[in-house]
């Protein structure tokens with residue numbers, strides 16, 4: 209399954225949310241990384257076909273995808289960013305309803321629901337009304353819903369929002385296992401969600417994306433640009449206004465500050481190994497020109 | 501179909517809605533009991549047994565001597581009542597009749613006699629553009645016998661055939677059916693049935709916006725077509741169930757008041773709402789038709805509410821718009837004739853008139869359809885079906901084109 213996003217644009221009134229977005233996906237996990245308001249959800253809504261673009265195409269295996277394309281919809285799993293539930297439905301009602309929407313009935317639906325609720329640890333809460341679930345439980349129910357039809361294309365919009373660290377790790381493992389022979393796109397503004405599982409990542413900012421690259425290459429691209437240096441608190445307050453600071457650790461009476469910078473920021477700065485988080489900050493903190 | 505089951509759960513089969521439905525049932529029953537309060541009074545008064553005997557004795561075709569006697573007695577009673585309370589106090593006189601069942605019999609029998617007279621001779625004065633009565637119809641046809649191909653001739657011929665097949669009115673005990681006929685009263689149908697249908701059905705599509713479910717529904721295999729089928733079916737079922745509960749409440753209320761349903765096998769024209777009916781059946785039969793028709797009208801109205809819901813943003817605006825529609829149409833009956841002449845299709849075939857059973861099955865109104873007289877009932881049925889087909893198609897279209905935000 210090959211998905212090609214070609215020159216997609218979208219306006220909300222005067223506001224341009226997407227501006228000529230293009231990239232390609234085949235099997236594997238893809239990260240869509242960008243700050244709030246970058247256009248991630250807009251792009252995803254167009255990709256799953258619940259919103260129309262103002263320009264551009266989504267191609268599936270080289271063919272234009274039309275909104276009426278049932279075949280595409282049958283292969284799709286989608287977790288929207290905002291997720292609400294019918295007040296009169298229990299978790300089980302909800303999953304059965306979505307299963308029916310996806311064309312799953314009878315024994316096939318029941319066994320799938322059973323397996324998935326075990327994976328997302330909701331078995332004991334299935335008979336409760338899902339409006340009363342906690343934020344994390346709702347999201348896990350949302351994830352289960354997206355996986356019901358064994359989708360070839362799984363699209364998750366900020367799937368880890370509201371999950372605790374333990375749930376996050378479980379979720380990552382679930383996606384990793386699931387992603388074999390499938391295409392998974394995962395949007396987030398949290399770097400740690402994708403740095404270990406996304407083989408490729410595309411950065412999005414102000415409705416524009418850069419090149420789809422392997423996640424590691426973003427890290428490699430800033431090799432030699434990450435530094436550790438020490439300064440006092442007063443110095444730090446001044447310094448952070450015009451520098452990218454990715455971390456601060458208090459050590460004795462001084463601060464150990466992690467700086468991302470093209471040039472060595474000071475004579476005593478020591479080079480450090482870059483992480484995806486450093487790369488993210490580097491990409492999105494540039495103020496001049498097209499960052500991505 | 502699984503989706504249908506869940507749509508029913510959203511629309512009707514959930515705790516809040518079922519409680520509301522039960523409350524409605526009680527309300528319908530109470531309303532019906534209230535309407536039947538005169539019956540209670542009559543059953544408790546001393547002359548009741550004599551009344552029953554008189555009614556039984558005189559059931560059947562008109563007895564002219566009894567008519568003359570009843571007419572004289574009831575006119576005297578009316579006159580003395582008016583002397584005491586004044587002419588305008590009709591309600592007081594009706595209440596008086598319920599306290600004096602024997603007098604009620606005479607009053608009813610006198611009225612019955614008038615109807616028999618009118619059956620043969622037509623009303624006084626006649627409306628020259630729409631002749632009524634057996635003999636006047638015969639005369640009219642005689643004057644038209646050289647124009648047997650004209651619409652007018654066919655129209656009166658059909659009318660005369662109807663009168664012939666129905667025969668002269670007969671007298672029967674039908675107190676239960678008099679009470680039950682309130683269920684077909686248009687104000688009651690509009691305020692107690694259609695408004696509740698609108699309330700129950702308004703959220704059918706808008707709730708997917710409110711509960712943020714559209715993004716999941718619209719990208720699912722069955723989220724653009726099958727879900728609409730399920731929703732439409734659930735809308736029809738909900739409207740039908742509400743109508744059934746409405747009539748059940750009314751029936752039970754009237755039954756509690758009367759303790760019987762005597763009169764169900766009398767000719768259909770004995771039923772107050774359907775006195776002019778052209779259908780050759782019994783009181784029970786025509787009541788059954790009336791319930792069926794009201795169900796159809798409620799379902800069609802439900803489909804219209806569903807269509808509004810498919811294009812609206814929230815439940816309140818759907819409900820508001822539906823109510824505006826019904827009330828506007830209810831008012832149209834009061835428009836002056838020259839306006840009526842311009843927009844008669846809107847007046848004759850809107851939701852409100854379409855739910856008027858009395859008019860559908862009773863009226864002698866006919867439409868000139870390609871030179872053939874088409875009865876109002878059949879015309880109304882065709883309009884209902886056409887309206888349903890259009891709303892259903894537009895509802896499918898709405899979902900096919902829908903996008904989030």
Ligand SMILES: Nc1ncnc2c1ncn2[C@@H]1O[C@H](COP(=O)(O)OP(=O)(O)O)[C@@H](O)[C@H]1O
Nearest residue numbers: 220223225243244245246247248249250251905
């Ligand atoms: N329904 C809407 N109407 C108007 N503007 C919107 C709407 N949805 C999103 N936007 C704007 O479009 C931009 C992109 O939004 P979104 O796709 O939600 O970003 P992200 O998911 O990356 O946070 C933002 O500036 C947002 O304010």
Ligand SMILES: [Mg+2]
Nearest residue numbers: 248249250289
């Ligand atoms: Mg978003």
